[in-house]
Amino acid sequence: MKKPAVILLSGGLDSTTVLAIAKHQGYTPYAMSFDYGQRHKVELEAAKRIAQHFSVAQHSIVQFDLRQIGGSALTSNEPVPKHRSVEDIGEGIPVTYVPARNTIFLSFALAWAEVLGAQDIFIGVNALDYSGYPDCRPEYIKSYENMANLATRAGVEGSTRLTIHAPLIAMSKKQIIETGLSLGVDYSLTTSCYDPGVQGQPCGQCDACILRQKGFAELNMNDPVVNR
16 A cells, blocks of 8 residues: 655645655545634635645645734735845745744655654745745755654654655756656646735735746746736
């Protein structure tokens, strides 16, 4: 039987590529998405489309409200930065950083993996073309993996060793898109925008949109979600 794996699926370009990679590697994917009070909740509809497209074994959408904590433009009324250069995007930690978000997401994934008897979690973090988030770095992923194997019954009893896979961590957006296309990913199913319009259309001006457009432009391709 194929091994189960928990895939963190936001509905964006990166997490969709990771889901395709996990399936290609022979894992049975269990997709996990989060409704955490984000302003770009349209991503959850994309996650549903993608999970269905890839025929995942199960798609779990976990609900909690990080608006009660705030501290991010994605969970408050603070404006999302627009029109930043690629160089500026890579400098510092922007207001779209959600405090401890990946730690929270991975903790839910860790719990589900232990229940499923899964030894593998996949996450689409990236430390090259990204917005300076501290929880997207290789040292963070390795530290969390070490902690996970100290903090679970499976890890303590030695029955399984959990691995957190971050296959995109050293890739550019161009390389990520190339990888996904080689695996048959339909990027028209995805959404990346932090501040989408009322119909879910991308703003084209936030950091996520700019980095996404950069990847497609470097491949001399049009982003399939633009003007759809």
